[in-house]
Each structure stands twice: as C-alpha cells, then as structure tokens.
Amino acid sequence: MFAYALRRLLFAIPTLLVISFIIFALLDLSPGDPTANLPLTIPAEVREQIRISLGLGEPFHIRYVKWLEQFFVNEPLHLIEQATGWSFGEGQRMRVISWQTRSPVTDLILERLPQTLWVVGLSYLVGILIAIPIGVISAYRQYSWFDQFGTLFSMIGFSAPTFFTGLLFIVIFSVWLGWLPSIYDTNLRVTNAQTLWLQIRQMIMPVMVLALFNAAQLSRFMRASMLDNLGQEYVRTARAKGLRERAVILIHVLRNSLIPVVTVIALGIPTIFGGAIITEQIFRVNGIGQLLITGIQGADIPLVQTLTFMFAVLIVLFNLVADLLYGMLDPRIRYE
C-alpha cells in the first residue's frame, strides 16, 4: 500500500501541472476584467495602463510561466525565509500579488484560513456528528417515525439553499429574538471566558447553517449504505454467533457501511479549505470562500488561480487518503 501511495503521489505532479494550466487558461479566457469595478468615469486609456501595470500586456504563456515560478519557487522560499530567518540569494523576489489589494496572495490566504477552518471545519464536524447517528438509526428502524422524520428533515435540509436558511436564522435569532449577532467580528481575540462566549455566540449561526446542509446530505448516504449492509449474510452470521445487537450494528455493519460516507467526507474536506462562499458572505466571515468570490468578481486572476490551485492540491491529496481508507475499512480492496 505504501508503494501505491508513493506512486500516486508521483503521478499527482503531472496531474496538478495539467490542472493548473487548464485553470489558468480558463481564467484567462473568461470575459471578466480587473478594471470592471472601477467607476465609469475612468477613461479607457487609464484602464489600459492599469491592465499593463498588472502585467496583462504580456502574452499568455509568459504570464503562466511567471506564475509557476512565483508559486513554486518564490513563495516557498519566502515562507522558509520567514520561518527560519535565513535568506536565499539577494534582492526582492516577485511574489504572487493580488490585483485587487496589491498585496501578496499567500498573506491574504494565511490571514483568512483560521476563520474558515474554525467555522467551516467545525460545521463539518458537527454535520458528521449529527448525520452518522441519524443515518444509523434511520436505517436500523427503517420506515419508523424517527426515519420518516429524519427523511423529511434532510429533504428540507438540502432543498433549502444556504442563502435562504442563513437569512431565516438572522431574521429569527438576530432581529426577532436578538440573541445572536448577525455579523462576524473578525477582530475578536479570545483571551478570557467572556470573549470565548462572544466567539461561540457569533459562530453558532454560520456553523449551524452549514452543519444542517452537510448533515442532510451525509445522513442520506449513511442510511442508504447501512440498509445495503443490514441485509447481508454476515450480519445474520454475527447475530447467530450470539453477538450483542449493539456490537453487530456498531462494529460490523457500521464499518462496512462507511465506504460511501468516507468518500463524501473526503470530497468535503478540501471544500472546508475552500470555505463556504454563500454562508461566509451572509454572516461576513472573512474566510477563503469570501476571498474567492471577491477575486472572481474582480477578475483577480493571480488570486483565483492560486486559490483554485491550492484547492486542486487538496482534492488530489484527500482523494488519495480516501483510497487508502477504503483499504483499511475493507481489507479485500487491494491496490497492487
């Protein structure tokens, strides 16, 4: 399995290069323009000068190679320099600079990663914690009241988009009841019990909105997969052996039912890093999702390119992790 993992990792390099090229080409082809948000009073000549000052005057392939160099050589070197205090070579290295904010893209990402990981990551965790028990019980007691209710809940959960549930939560909990803040304060530093409480309060709504959506999806996959396994012979065997019901369900059936769930979770983890565009926007959490959408709206190619590429790296990585987990969950799956 180790050899398999290594081979996959090596194969990931050309894959990622191809992906980065396709993303870059796509963004370049896309009709947005970095000067689109400027007031109409700014004349065309000035817009053209702005474009040239952003490096848009150069041909496509040169810009792509420049980005590659900045991303794979300059940025890592900069990170090492910052971490260790060493310096390589002399002079300023050109870093990946965002067009909108004129500041290095990686700094922006690092600034925003903690919020995203907290809010989206936590919501994912909460979602999984809700979904797995619901899925297991719903399947075990198929067509019981609990199951029917769970079904209804999850159908509403994934047919109500987050732009709607988020707003509904704000209207109920911030406007009518006045319990929770509707705007996320990114300057809050948790230093004592009181600020911790503030932090929890402001995280409740965004986390719950996302958790509901995730839980709705995940519980359906969990339920379906449990149902498939509950009818299998090995379950009958286990029961016939006199194993306690709890052990049969939790040890045998659950483990075997996790394969599709692991896939969904593994596909979900990169999206944690990608943030949640709509939810972050509604609650004004300055996360990666918000950064991405402002980047796309402002046609900030270096920013979007870097973000989506990092996203691609995570996807490739976590799909590998999922494949390795399959092997652990079901030893019959073999990769030579």
Place this chain on the structure above:
Amino acid sequence: MSDASVGAPQIDAPQRSLWSDVWVAFRRHRGAMLGVVIFTAIVLCVVFGPMVYGTDPQFIDVRARNAPPSLVHPMGTDNIGRDIFAQVLQGGRVSMLVGVVAMLISLVIGTLIGVLAGYFRRLDGPLMRMTDLFLALPLLPLLLVAIMLFRDTLRVLFGPEAGIFLLIVFLIGITSWMQTARIVRGDVLALKEREFVLAAKSIGTPSRRIILRHILPNVLSPIMVSATIGVAGAIITESALSFLGLGFPPDFPTWGRLLYDGKDFMTLTPARVLWPGLAISLTVLSINFVGDGLRDALDPRIRGR
C-alpha cells in the same frame, strides 16, 4: 429480459422476470407509490397548470404590489405586482426539467465513470485524475467562458430559451457528476472482491454482464441518494446562475430564482419564499421516496418479505 411477456398467458406458472418482480414489489411499496403520486401531481400542475390558471406570470399589476394572498392572487403578488401562483406554476416547468435532466446527465456520467474506474484497474488512474480535474475547476469562470463561447450559437440554433436551457442543463450536469463517480467507484472497488462477483468471474461471465447483473444493482442505493441530492442541487444551482445573469432571461421565473428574489421579502410577503421553497422540497421528497422504493424493490432479500 421482457421475453416473459410473449408466452406468458399460455403457461400456467408464468415465468417471472427480474423487472416484473421489481415492479410488483415497487407497487406494494407505500412510500414509493406516494412519491409517484406527488411527483405526477407536480408534473401535471406545472404542465397544465399555467393553461388552466390563465394568469400571465409576467403580467404586472402595479396597483397590487406586495399583495397578500386573496381570491384574485391565491399566493399574493411580488414587489412589482406579478402573480406568485402563476410564477410558481410557470417556474416549475423549467425547474423540474432542469433538475431532472441535469440529474440524469450527471448520474449517467458519474455512474459510468465510477463503474469503469472501479472495475477496470487500468482505467482507474486516468479516470480518477480526470475527476480530480473536474473537482478542481472553478465553476463560475467555467460557466462564464461557456456562456460567452456558446450562447449566441445556441440562441441562433434553438431560440433564446431552448438554447439557454440546453446550455444550462449540460453545464450543471457536466459539473456535478464527480461525487457520484467517486462514491460508485468506492463501492465497486469493494464489490468486485466479493464472493458473488468472484464466482461470476470464475465461471467466465463477461465483464459487461457482471457489471450489469451484479455490480450495478448493488450500487443503486448511493446512486439513488445522489439522484435526490442532484435534483435539489441542480434546481438551486440554476437559481444561482440566473442570479449571476448567466441563466434564463430575467423575466423568466424558476423556483430557485423565485426563492432567491423573494428572500429579502421574507418578513413582508412570506408567501414569496414559502411556496417556491415548498415546491422544491416536495419534488425532492417525492423523488427520494421513489428512489427508496426502487432500492427496496431491487433488493431480493427485502423483496421477498
């Protein structure tokens, strides 16, 4: 497989085929039949509703803006005075069609790629790397580019509405199959090492037959779940697209769009979000019930009961 029906009446003990068994079991499944009834009802409503109801969803009655539900406007009106009931009926046509067709496209692609990658080891690498690529593509720029490149051509070929419909359905389908593919592949990886598949292989059953007879029925339940999620996802994605100006013309109602446009009026005229939201949920629910029934009917162990 339908050869049973040819000689069936003459034989005393009719030879039963898999699919007729499935159909019998399906009909006995209460949830499934309920799902079929609801789904058919919604389809009938959106297909014939606009003709029966008669109010033009685009007609603006400026004097009756933000009206509460009444006899003239059963669901009230929106902020420029359009009848919400008429819009929900009309919007359902597009939403249902987009939801179902895009879901089917994504299911077919997802299942095909998932099964091929899981079953044939040689295809696994390339197909899964392609899946990675699609997962990594930023959706919004992709849509912008596609619309820019193809809209005018399609508009000329199929007219403004049909052209945009084809484009949207295709784009949503092509960008949402990856999860299904990964899940199906994961299940197939495990299934193909199971005894019954190994047994089938050992007696020389061709791969095509193994996949169709043994693998596919066993990965049906995650596919069904993907289908329900896919319909909801497609309806909502369509609304996001119209909002960004990539979808249908702005005066062309769809459920997702009605929900989006109505969200700020949630406290003023709750009917604007309630009905489209309910319509989406009911559609998804009915498809889910049908999926459940189909899954149970296909499972020989449950079917007997």
Place this chain on the structure above:
Amino acid sequence: MTLRHMLTGAAALALLAPAAHAERGSDGQVNVLYWQAVSIMTPYLSSGTKDLEAASLVLEPLARFGPDGQLVPYLAEDIPTLENGGISEDLTTITWKLKEGILWSDGTPVTADDAVFTWQYCTDPDGGCAQLPNFGDVASVEAVDPQTIKVTFSVPKPYPYGPLVGAQSPLIQKAQFANCLGVAAPTCTEANTKPIGTGPFVVDDFKANDVVVLSANPNFRDPEKPAFANMVLKGGGDAASAARSVLETGEFDYAWNAQVEPEILTAMEAAGKGKVVSAFGTLVERIQVNQTDPDPALGEERSTVKHPHPILTDENVVKALSLAIDRAILIETGYGAAGQMTCNLVPAPEYNASTNNDWCKTRDVDQANKLLDEAGWMMGSDGVREKDGKRLSLLFQSSTNSVRQAAQALIKQDWAQIGVETELRNIDGGVFFGGDPGSPDTFQKFFADVEMYANNFDGTDPEKYLGDWVCSQAPSIENQWQGNNTSRMCNPDYDALHAELGKTAGQDARAKIAIELNDMIVNSPSFIPLVHRGRVSTKSNALGGVIMNPWDSELWNAADWYREKS
C-alpha cells in the same frame, strides 16, 4: 427617566451644547459597514468607490466638495479663483496656499513637496494610476515655497479644480511613498494599506477585503476632533443585510449604500433604531439607445457606425418609447427616497440642470401611439407593430441587479402597450462593465438595441462627462470597443458646441452651454432618461453629525461625527 437622570442630562446638555465641544476620542467606537469590502487605502490604486471613501478618512485633498456642490478648503487656506488672483488670467495656472501648521499623522509637517510628489506618483507611466484623469493636461506641479503649490496646465483650463481636489486625488506623504513610484507601486503593501495622512483617523490594522480598524489621529488639525477614539470599517455581504444591521439589529452605526427595494427599507426603518439618509448627485439611470445596427448577420461590422440602426434612429420612435415609460412606478418600486424624476443627462447641480425637457415626466400612451402611427409603424395582428415587413422588436440588456431586472420587466410591459415587443437580457456586472474586447456582452460593444445602466461624473463640472457624446468617442473595432459614447450618437453641431465649452470660463456661461448640450442629447434618439438616483445610506439614531454628501466621499465629515447622548 428619574429626576437625577434628568438633572445630569440637563447639565450635560448645557455643558456640551452642540456635541462639537466634545473632547477628542471621548465617544468611544463607531462601527461602519461597507457591504463592498475595502481592498486598499490609496485611491490612486483603488478599484472603486468603497476604497476612495475609506481612504478619505485618512488622506485629504486641498479642497473637497461640500453637500451643496461648492468647494470647501481642507488642506488649502482658501479656494483660488480668478477674482482673488489664485487663477491666472490666461487660465493656465492655479496657485494653492496650504494652511499653516498642518501635520501628517506621524508628526512631520505637510509641505508643497508632498503635493508635487503626489502628482509625480500618479503620472508615472508605469504606475497604472487610476486617478490619472484628475491630472489631465497638467504640465507641471511646483513648490513655489513650502506652503505654496502652483499647478500649470498645458492648455487654458476654464475649470482648473481637478488636480488635488476631491476624494479622488488627495495628498500622499512623500516620505512614505518615495520608493513606491511606477512599477514598485503595488509592492508597497504597508504604505498602500496604512497610509500616513492628515485626516481625522489613522489605520491601525488592515485586513484586505474584510475590515479596517482606525483610531483618532493624534495630530489632527482640530484638537477637539474626532469625537470617536476608534472606527471599525467592516466589509462584505449584501446591501439588504447591511441596512438590516443598522436599522433592525442595531449592531452598526452607519451602513453605506442601501440599494434595497424601498418597501424593505421602510419596513426595516419601522423598527425605530435608525434612519435612511440620502442626497442627490449626478447619477442618472438611463436607457442608451443604439444608433447602429446590432444585427449578428453583420458579423464584424455589427454595432458599428457603418450601419445605422434600422428602427431607432427615428427620433419619433424613441420619443414614443420614452413617453410610454411610467417613471413614477419605476421610482416607487425600485428607488423610493433614492430616486427622483428627471428628463436630463445632467440633473445637478441646480445651475447646470435644464428645465426644457419636462415632457417626459408625464406618461402619455396615446401620444406615444400617435407618434408611432405617424412614423409608419402599424399595429400588427399579434399586437406588435410592423413597418415594411419589420417587427418593432427590441433586445433590452442590462447588468444583473434585482432593481434593474424589475425595471426591465416594468418597461417591457409599458412598451407592450404601444405595440413594442421586448426581449430582456441581464449580464453579470463584471462582464457587462468589464470592457473585455473578447466578450460580446460589454456595455460598450452594445450588441443589443437598448441597454440600461447608470452613470455620473466626479465633482460638479460636466465638461468631461458631456465629452462622452462626441462622434470620436463611439466604440468601434478600431478603438478596441473603448469609448463611452455607447449610443454612438454623432452630431457635428454637438461636437462644435462642446469644443466651445472647453474655451469658456465662469460658472454661468459654462452652465448655459452645458444645458444646451444636455438638451441636444435628450432630444436626440440616442438617450432615454429614467431616474435621477441619489446616494442612500442608513445611520443609527445613536450616531450624530452625519451630513450626506453626493459630491465627495460620504465619510467626508467623519471628523464631526459624534455619539448621540440618549
């Protein structure tokens, strides 16, 4: 209220009288919300209004426009005019005097060198300065002495208040930006996000596209101001929820740009926590009418001056379209307090606004029908007019925005009543205004018959704005579809009169020509005015001193804001 409270309240009132007597920093923190988050703090590299306004808290120009459109001296001692000799007789130079003793927030004095540097910074050919138009025709900026700045123009400038005036071109500190000229401009992250300024606040912390934390400038020229010790400028989200956070939840004191349907705003205001404030500048929502043929069959020559539009070059047809629109309903449904009826391209300031075109204010369907009948467009059997086998059918495009789409639907219905068929299209704002020559959907390419958007001009002088309508400004393949004459209007008389405006000095004389130019546009078939739009923002009842200003930054007088004592 108890007696004790009343007494202390009265005492406090007597002491404070107007809150202007407060001490600097005595009122704690003020929370401001911009739903388009701030990206950068220098207007010279900025990407929009939100950045200009945020920067106006820190960086100041020589003079700003007040709420009435008149200039108010900020760093300058007074406004130079021909009368006081600040402007030379030949209209080629303007000389500004700095106020005595103004300090940068780091404690160093502001000198004329900083002004000269600001000009050099923005005019560096490699810098990509967004405010270059403000320095148009400037031959040189010199420091006559440390307090005196002399701007020389290469041509006579009847209106010389462009450079270093208004929110668009404030002074930046030479010492801080000295190494940021030209290509180095974007690399100066520290200077670009935390500029040293003369304004009431200084930046403490800057999180791009999220939040700016500011505190009172210890060296601000008025020792009693600002009343607030801190300001938090949060960004992100959408307009409706921004207004909600001020009017309904009361989490914020001020929210910029409440572009929300009026009934929602009214419902929110009813919560009693805040107010909607508005002011009217020069922004006009309009329909531009394509004077050239957008027929795809023309291929490359589509929407170019080579092919006049087959329908819309007839002024009676366009006049009928204009008469059929119910502007009152457009305002009522889409703008509320933020909209006024207008029939002009230049609606303000008052001395520049024409009163000759008020026919458009009353809807007259009969007259519109009559005009179309006279023009030879006869009602067809399906309710759509026809002439020579052509149907009166129009493609109507606009950018994506719920108010614009509602207006599109209303206008479509209005036009249906006079037998005009309309196909609507909305395009993502980033593409529509993006100007990408590769995209068919930009407002300049105008591959449609009519399009709706809003435009305005900076400051109060419309010369440059009216210059958008001369023949040479028409977008075409030759100029990569740039140019703001989106209607492709071309009238030699107009061009001649506009050239005349460029040579005329004095407010009254200029206003007379401006009105004449405005009327030529409004009565041509290339333009249908819709709504004069104002700026609308929301402020909490606990915030005092807010005066909406449509001509400069909305935060122009943040130094005077104070906490309302309740």
